[in-house]
Amino acid sequence: MKAFKVTGEINKPELSTPFAREVLADKSEHAVEKVYAEIGSRHRVRRCHIKINSTKELKADEIENPVVKKIITGEQ
Known part of the structure; x- marks a missing residue:
């Protein structure tokens, strides 16, 4: 498993909200699907209202999410 950072924005009729999520996946395509889900x-946002701007594979020292970092580094 690799750590990915997926950034984008949620576009609703009167609201646009940026987001950044760190997820575990084998490939970047799987990371995007996980973020959509x-x-x-x-x-409660449909996929057509979610715009993905970038997907980046993270190194162990770049991970901010403590749960993802613990799984990647294998710390106990």
């Missing part, structure tokens, strides 16, 4: 279920 998480944001869609948590915020």
